[in-house]
Amino acid sequence: MKNRLKVLRAERDWTQADLAEAVDVSRQTINAIEKDKFDPSLPLAFKFARLFNLPIEEMFFDEDDR
Amino acid sequence: MKNRLKVLRAERDWTQADLAEAVDVSRQTINAIEKDKFDPSLPLAFKFARLFNLPIEEMFFDEDDR
């Protein structure tokens, strides 16, 4: 599972810590997701979607889908 | 997190076992998700989305969103 978090963050000039606070997880969790260490839970994916006002499918990409 | 799996299944006349097989999880997992015992992982949500050809946000609903 790939994602666009780093870019979306950059567009807003947010740090990993800023984003972590915004969706209420630890900074390490954001780092791990950006580095593809693991996938976010579905509830967390919804939080990102709401925060960035984007559909989940436009921020997270299932490898199998292509 | 609520979901429309039961309805989507009914529309296709599929059993929980059928759906489980289609997305490659156990029947108990489908049952638990339908009964809101837990949320699916994001990868599993993507599988449902692909299977039913629907955006994730049209099958799963974040309670906080309203």
Add this chain to the structure above:
DNA sequence: CCTATAAGTAAAGTAAGCTTTACCTATAGT
């Protein structure tokens, strides 16, 4: 050179997702 800030990473622990086995209940058909 020193300091501050951002990012990367690792270890240990808890919590949530998911599996397997197994049993129980409900409904429908014979």
Add this chain to the structure above:
DNA sequence: ACTATAGGTAAAGCTTACTTTACTTATAGG
């Protein structure tokens, strides 16, 4: 009444998501 099929549920165990603490590296500004 018996059988088959679908759904509900529970326990034990494994894997993955996430936390906390803590150390490291990179960059930029004084």
